[in-house]
Amino acid sequence: MNALIIFVLLLALMLTGMPISISLGLTVLTFLFTMTDVPIESVALKLFTGIEKFEIMAIPFFILAGNFLTHGGVARRMINFASSMVGHWHGGLALAGVMACALFAAVSGSSPATVVAIGSIILPAMVKQGYPNRFGAGVITTSGALGILIPPSIVMVMYSVTTNTSVGKLFMAGVVPGLMLAFLLGLTTWFLAKKHNYPRLKKATWGERFTTFRQSAWGLLLIVIVMGGIYSGVFTPTEAAAMAAVYAFFIAVFVYKDLKIKQVAKVLLDSASMSAMLLYIITNAVLFSFLMTSENIPQAMAEWITGKGLGVVSFLLVVNILLLLAGNVMEPSSIVLIMAPILFPVAMKLGIDPVHFGILIVVNMEVGMCHPPVGLNLYVASGITKMGISELTVAVMPWLLTMLGFLMLVTYVPQISIWLPNLIYS
Numbered sequence: 001m002n003a004l005i006i007f008v009l010l011l012a013l014m015l016t017g018m019p020i021s022i023s024l025g026l027t028v029l030t031f032l033f034t035m036t037d038v039p040i041e042s043v044a045l046k047l048f049t050g051i052e053k054f055e056i057m058a059i060p061f062f063i064l065a066g067n068f069l070t071h072g073g074v075a076r077r078m079i080n081f082a083s084s085m086v087g088h089w090h091g092g093l094a095l096a097g098v099m100a101c102a103l104f105a106a107v108s109g110s111s112p113a114t115v116v117a118i119g120s121i122i123l124p125a126m127v128k129q130g131y132p133n134r135f136g137a138g139v140i141t142t143s144g145a146l147g148i149l150i151p152p153s154i155v156m157v158m159y160s161v162t163t164n165t166s167v168g169k170l171f172m173a174g175v176v177p178g179l180m181l182a183f184l185l186g187l188t189t190w191f192l193a194k195k196h197n198y199p200r201l202k203k204a205t206w207g208e209r210f211t212t213f214r215q216s217a218w219g220l221l222l223i224v225i226v227m228g229g230i231y232s233g234v235f236t237p238t239e240a241a242a243m244a245a246v247y248a249f250f251i252a253v254f255v256y257k258d259l260k261i262k263q264v265a266k267v268l269l270d271s272a273s274m275s276a277m278l279l280y281i282i283t284n285a286v287l288f289s290f291l292m293t294s295e296n297i298p299q300a301m302a303e304w305i306t307g308k309g310l311g312v313v314s315f316l317l318v319v320n321i322l323l324l325l326a327g328n329v330m331e332p333s334s335i336v337l338i339m340a341p342i343l344f345p346v347a348m349k350l351g352i353d354p355v356h357f358g359i360l361i362v363v364n365m366e367v368g369m370c371h372p373p374v375g376l377n378l379y380v381a382s383g384i385t386k387m388g389i390s391e392l393t394v395a396v397m398p399w400l401l402t403m404l405g406f407l408m409l410v411t412y413v414p415q416i417s418i419w420l421p422n423l424i425y426s
Contacts, residue, residue: 072252091193285337327368
């Protein structure tokens with residue numbers, strides 16, 4: 001009964017148009033102070049202890065690194081390198097977009113940042129070369145979602161904070177699924193381009209490829225620094241995020257010189273604003289998680305599911321449906337912070353690997369970012385392409401179906417997610 005009251009209250013507040021973070025906080029405080037005897041001191045203490053985790057510091061650092069890279073000409077050089085490698089195939093420039101999104105995802109940790117950085121450069125070039133606007137928008141909107149699957153990923157950090165799963169293991173677990181999804185999105189792009197005979201670029205010589213690689217090497221080196229540092233144990237994911245921010249600043253300002261010193265203050269301000277927003281959501285989600293636990297809701301749910309004889313296969317299907325439905329009304333950070341504390345204990349009771357479960361949630365978030373009404377990537381792409389959301393929804397459909405097929409594969413073949421972390425951390 002208490003669970004029903006909590007969710008009805010939360011839904012009612014969200015339907016008023018109130019931001020999710022405030023809805024969460026108000027739901028918790030209203031319930032705690034009217035229906036329980038929990039002292040106000042324990043709420044204040046939970047707020048403080050909930051966000052003093054070292055891993056949370058990775059979030060503002062990755063946001064800052066992503067913003068420096070978005071403004072610092074790294075994306076343009078990555079596109080040039082990708083074009084020289086795959087531009088001569090069917091749909092060459094579109095394939096270069098997929099590859100550039102995968103590369104930029106490996107340094108930014110954010111989906112919208114990937115769509116903005118790659119899309120704002122490659123979409124006008126595609127239209128100029130004769131590609132339909134819809135096709136280009138479909139490619140970039142969905143490929144940009146790789147930003148939260150290919151490590152480093154801000155969403156993975158949030159899952160880690162909520163469930164106490166190793167960030168390092170999650171980052172490693174995202175590598176194979178991320179590369180697989182990039183390949184499948186590229187395959188869909190190539191098939192559609194071949195079918196409609198879209199333009200191809202002239203094949204680049206190995207000299208030209210080497211030149212573009214050399215120009216993009218400073219940006220690509222960040223992948224080696226972050227993943228190599230975590231894998232070798234030189235630094236933790238949080239320290240890797242700090243290193244990424246300092247390195248991104250250095251290459252944007254002093255190496256590529258695309259970012260002027262006077263613009264740095266604005267980048268810092270934008271990053272602080274976005275970090276504050278996410279940390280506020282996390283704070284309220286920590287309170288919500290505290291309420292769920294104190295009311296024994298996850299435990300009761302776990303007992304109900306196991307009592308009904310719902311096995312791993314059925315449970316994972318229910319989780320996918322729940323998360324895809326949540327993706328219709330919420331953005332990824334909120335979904336992870338609300339749903340993970342409820343679903344995670346049930347998954348553990350059924351013997352599901354916590355790292356596999358994390359990747360499954362992240363892939364669901366990717367799909368949610370590409371469909372209406374709340375798909376963040378759709379809104380970002382809409383701003384770049386000047387296309388309406390309904391038109392964009394039709395445009396992304398072939399790639400969205402590919403992503404749904406991939407989601408089912410990741411759900412029921414856990415080895416895709418856990419093979420690499422098990423190999424490295426064994």
